[in-house]
Amino acid sequence: MSAILAVHDLQKSFGSVIAAHDINVAVPALQTVGIIGANGAGKTTFVNMVTGHLRPSAGTIAFDGRDITGLPSRAISRLGIARSFQMPQIFSSLTVQENMCAATAIAHAGDGLLQQVVTPLYARRTLAESEAALELFRIAGYCRNTAATLPQGVRKLLDIAMAVAGAPRVLLLDEPTSGISIEEKFSLMDVVMAALKDRCITVLFVEHDMDIVERYADRVLAFYDGAVIADGPPRETLENTRIQELISGPKLKATTAGAGHA
Amino acid sequence: MIVARALIPGTLAFIAAAALAPALPAWLISLATVAFSNALVVLGLIILWRAGLVPFGQALFYAVGAYAVALIGRYTPVRDAFALIAAGALLACLVAFLVGFLLARYREIFFSMLSLAMSMILYGALVKTETLGSTDGFGVEPPTYLGYAPEGAMQHLVLFWVVLAFGAAAALLVFFYFRSIAGALAVPVRDSEIRLEFLGVSVNRLVHLNLMIAGTLAGIGGALAALAIEHVDPNMAYWTTSGGFVFVTILAGAGTIAGSFIGSFVFELLKSVAYDLLPGTWQIFLGAALLVTILFLPEGLGSLFVRLRRASPQSKGAAP
Amino acid sequence: MLTAFAIATDGLVYAAYLFLVAVGLSLIFGVMKILNVTHGSFYAFGAYGAAVAVGMYFDRGLPAAGGFLLMVLVAAAVGLVLGLILERGLLRLFYGKDEIIVVLVTYAAFLILEDVIRLVFGATSYTLYQPLGAAGTLDVGTFVLSGYDILLVALATLVALGASIALKYTRWGHLLTVVIFDRELAAAVGINVSAVYTITFIAGAMLGALGGAAMAPKIAVTLGIGVEVIVLAFAVVAIGGMGSIGGAFVSALIVGECRAAAVHLAPQVELFVVYAVMALVLIFRPQGLFTRAQPRKI
Numbered sequence: 001m002s003a004i005l006a007v008h009d010l011q012k013s014f015g016s017v018i019a020a021h022d023i024n025v026a027v028p029a030l031q032t033v034g035i036i037g038a039n040g041a042g043k044t045t046f047v048n049m050v051t052g053h054l055r056p057s058a059g060t061i062a063f064d065g066r067d068i069t070g071l072p073s074r075a076i077s078r079l080g081i082a083r084s085f086q087m088p089q090i091f092s093s094l095t096v097q098e099n100m101c102a103a104t105a106i107a108h109a110g111d112g113l114l115q116q117v118v119t120p121l122y123a124r125r126t127l128a129e130s131e132a133a134l135e136l137f138r139i140a141g142y143c144r145n146t147a148a149t150l151p152q153g154v155r156k157l158l159d160i161a162m163a164v165a166g167a168p169r170v171l172l173l174d175e176p177t178s179g180i181s182i183e184e185k186f187s188l189m190d191v192v193m194a195a196l197k198d199r200c201i202t203v204l205f206v207e208h209d210m211d212i213v214e215r216y217a218d219r220v221l222a223f224y225d226g227a228v229i230a231d232g233p234p235r236e237t238l239e240n241t242r243i244q245e246l247i248s249g250p251k252l253k254a255t256t257a258g259a260g261h262a
Numbered sequence: 263m264i265v266a267r268a269l270i271p272g273t274l275a276f277i278a279a280a281a282l283a284p285a286l287p288a289w290l291i292s293l294a295t296v297a298f299s300n301a302l303v304v305l306g307l308i309i310l311w312r313a314g315l316v317p318f319g320q321a322l323f324y325a326v327g328a329y330a331v332a333l334i335g336r337y338t339p340v341r342d343a344f345a346l347i348a349a350g351a352l353l354a355c356l357v358a359f360l361v362g363f364l365l366a367r368y369r370e371i372f373f374s375m376l377s378l379a380m381s382m383i384l385y386g387a388l389v390k391t392e393t394l395g396s397t398d399g400f401g402v403e404p405p406t407y408l409g410y411a412p413e414g415a416m417q418h419l420v421l422f423w424v425v426l427a428f429g430a431a432a433a434l435l436v437f438f439y440f441r442s443i444a445g446a447l448a449v450p451v452r453d454s455e456i457r458l459e460f461l462g463v464s465v466n467r468l469v470h471l472n473l474m475i476a477g478t479l480a481g482i483g484g485a486l487a488a489l490a491i492e493h494v495d496p497n498m499a500y501w502t503t504s505g506g507f508v509f510v511t512i513l514a515g516a517g518t519i520a521g522s523f524i525g526s527f528v529f530e531l532l533k534s535v536a537y538d539l540l541p542g543t544w545q546i547f548l549g550a551a552l553l554v555t556i557l558f559l560p561e562g563l564g565s566l567f568v569r570l571r572r573a574s575p576q577s578k579g580a581a582p
Numbered sequence: 583m584l585t586a587f588a589i590a591t592d593g594l595v596y597a598a599y600l601f602l603v604a605v606g607l608s609l610i611f612g613v614m615k616i617l618n619v620t621h622g623s624f625y626a627f628g629a630y631g632a633a634v635a636v637g638m639y640f641d642r643g644l645p646a647a648g649g650f651l652l653m654v655l656v657a658a659a660v661g662l663v664l665g666l667i668l669e670r671g672l673l674r675l676f677y678g679k680d681e682i683i684v685v686l687v688t689y690a691a692f693l694i695l696e697d698v699i700r701l702v703f704g705a706t707s708y709t710l711y712q713p714l715g716a717a718g719t720l721d722v723g724t725f726v727l728s729g730y731d732i733l734l735v736a737l738a739t740l741v742a743l744g745a746s747i748a749l750k751y752t753r754w755g756h757l758l759t760v761v762i763f764d765r766e767l768a769a770a771v772g773i774n775v776s777a778v779y780t781i782t783f784i785a786g787a788m789l790g791a792l793g794g795a796a797m798a799p800k801i802a803v804t805l806g807i808g809v810e811v812i813v814l815a816f817a818v819v820a821i822g823g824m825g826s827i828g829g830a831f832v833s834a835l836i837v838g839e840c841r842a843a844a845v846h847l848a849p850q851v852e853l854f855v856v857y858a859v860m861a862l863v864l865i866f867r868p869q870g871l872f873t874r875a876q877p878r879k880i
Contacts, residue, residue: 051460073459073460074459074460074462074463074464075462077459077460077461077462078462082460083460085456085457089454089456089457089460090453090454090457091449091450091453091454091457092453092454093449093452093453094449094450094453102443102446102447102450103461105443106443106447106458106461106462106463107461107462109443111462113444113467113468113471116442116443116444116447117439117442117443117444117445117471118442119442119443120438120441120442120443121441121442121443121446122441159457162457162461163460163461165461166461166462
């Protein structure tokens with residue numbers, strides 16, 4: 001089975017600082033990958049390289065067999081790799097519905113500037129699709145609210161919903177539950193993962209919360225000091241003492257969700 | 263159609279203005295002609311303003327349009343108003359296209375300053391050019407209109423109608439532009455360029471496009487102004503001229519298409535009244551008016567920065 | 583050779599003028615992030631004030647040195663009064679609003695002050711010629727340098743040094759530097775940002791007025807002198823980097839010499855040399871020559 005995303009000998013250095021090196025990962029379609037690691041370990045560098053925000057110093061990235069190394073993020077988005085942000089990148093001045101319509105319309109209109117000029121933003125099809133997307137992510141109730149007034153959880157969901165407006169095949173989530181209260185983390189992820197599964201999207205998510213990782217990931221990539229030091233099923237990887245030492249901390253026999261990490 | 267309903271008030275206003283014109287005093291017609299020429303510049307300004315960009319140098323394109331008209335009139339036998347205006351528009355568009363490669367890469371205060379610098383470069387060049395009359399500028403002859411050469415009072419009237427026509431056309435085009443994807447993305451540009459880039463949109467290209475539209479509109483405004491004032495001089499490129507356009511944008515209060523025309527008209531009227539009644543203190547009056555507007559129309563100003571004048575899906579009939 | 587010398591000296595004098603005119607603006611922008619269009623008014627009031635007061639002084643035949651001192655005092659007084667009125671009375675109402683709004687407020691204030699000048703001083707032109715004579719001349723080879731020009735250059739250097747030292751070694755200077763760096767952080771550690779703003783604005787106003795007072799003997803003090811100065815000051819500050827005194831100094835030197843070169847070698851471009859340099863610098867370093875690029879704060 002060919003991987004939908006294949007990264008080979010990837011490396012990124014900033015001057016003499018090596019932010020990431022020797023990254024070799026092949027992700028089969030529809031696998032859910034959890035990426036863990038301390039801050040500065042190279043997780044975000046990895047995400048930025050895959051989404052085109054950073055150009056790798058060495059190595060290759062292939063998307064569905066096609067080499068996308070060094071392509072700009074705009075091109076990579078159009079090809080089918082999307083991302084969400086730790087600080088949700090939404091249009092604060094607009095309502096939720098307008099946000100979603102904007103994302104949907106851009107997805108349909110394509111790249112041509114001319115086409116963008118002559119296509120109305122609120123075409124019927126755009127409205128219908130936006131509504132469906134908002135329903136899928138369970139935030140349709142907020143459609144009239146201005147984005148700036150939304151609670152953090154809804155902002156995150158909107159950010160993700162917009163990211164997938166263009167029907168990407170791969171989605172990278174950057175700390176989807178950061179800033180979300182412990183009680184809401186699981187319900188948020190339930191909605192997100194269900195929606196993404198419905199859309200047949202391969203998901204890679206960066207997370208610090210090991211309970212989230214354990215529950216939703218099929219596979220865990222552990223980053224440390226710029227390299228991948230573990231790559232395997234969640235339970236094994238998280239129980240690995242070295243991983244516990246370096247990243248996640250000892251696993252407590254927790255009775256409440258979310259207390260299982262340092 | 264719901265869209266047509268939104269256009270009715272504006273259409274009626276333009277028709278009414280055109281119909282009433284022959285009955286109005288000459289000074290009012292002249293004032294309105296200049297006002298609506300300037301309104302086109304303001305229209306261009308609000309296109310950029312919605313994206314969070316405030317150009318301090320729109321006078322660049324205004325002067326380009328005006329001088330194009332004046333120079334063609336001076337060195338060629340062409341007198342047709344439409345040809346002259348088209349030339350002004352094209353030249354301004356070209357300048358905007360070229361300058362845009364540079365300007366579109368900047369945001370916020372740097373965008374504003376670079377825009378200012380460009381306009382001052384033109385100013386400096388114009389002042390130093392003896393053949394163009396240096397600071398005095400030179401005159402522009404009354405134009406003909408597709409062969410028709412109006413006499414006397416008709417000259418002002420016909421020019422007014424032409425300006426109205428251009429104004430109406432511009433208003434209509436900008437109205438549809440704001441409803442298009444490219445036009446509607448102005449506010450998103452202001453809110454999150456990152457998100458736009460990651461959705462696949464080239465924000466720089468969008469800004470470049472907006473600059474070209476704003477520049478062309480300003481060029482047409484300048485061309486019309488040159489015909490209305492019958493004179494061009496380097497002051498049309500000076501920073502105070504640019505400042506005046508920004509001033510009107512604030513006065514217009516709502517960043518709307520209608521506001522551009524109403525605001526321009528009110529501004530010219532205020533200026534004229536102030537100049538007549540308070541010759542030594544008209545600037546105090548204008549400055550105070552600006553302060554009052556800023557202080558007491560915060561919503562109006564807020565609208566400049568916030569509202570996407572739309573066509574929100576439920577209220578498609580909302581007037582822009 | 584002679585032209586080179588002429589360019590060098592002319593450039594230096596013009597640089598002194600530019601620096602004196604721009605330093606106040608740079609300070610105010612650096613600390614308060616306000617592009618202060620009223621700066622032109624400070625300049626104009628300083629020039630008018632000097633023309634009137636110092637003119638009267640010299641008319642009484644009092645010693646020249648006192649005259650020069652008076653120029654500085656007049657500038658300080660003008661700056662204090664205007665700065666205080668504007669900052670406390672007007673700008674205060676608009677803090678926290680969008681930067682562009684504040685710029686427009688200063689623009690409105692400038693318009694108002696332009697007419698105030700007309701009301702107070704009338705439409706006639708004032709000349710202040712006595713300081714020029716009092717400063718004498720200096721012979722350098724075949725060149726006759728104006729003593730006043732030399733004094734101008736000295737003044738500019740003094741101001742530059744004084745401002746830099748004040749910023750680096752005095753308590754107020756440190757406070758200012760912190761506020762320039764990060765206003766929120768400064769407030770969070772307990773700095774009275776409001777007081778810092780007032781003091782800065784007044785200092786900037788005084789410097790602007792000083793620029794006007796110093797230039798009064800060299801120009802015809804008349805309506806509208808503030809208008810040109812504003813955009814010139816903006817250009818110098820943009821090139822040097824907003825908020826950088828050293829930047830304003832270097833920028834003034836660069837622009838001054840470029841303009842002098844243009845005047846002697848290519849007079850057609852004289853007027854636009856300043857803005858061309860500005861455009862060129864902004865293209866390669868939009869934040870100016872001496873400011874660090876601000877990282878985007880999320």
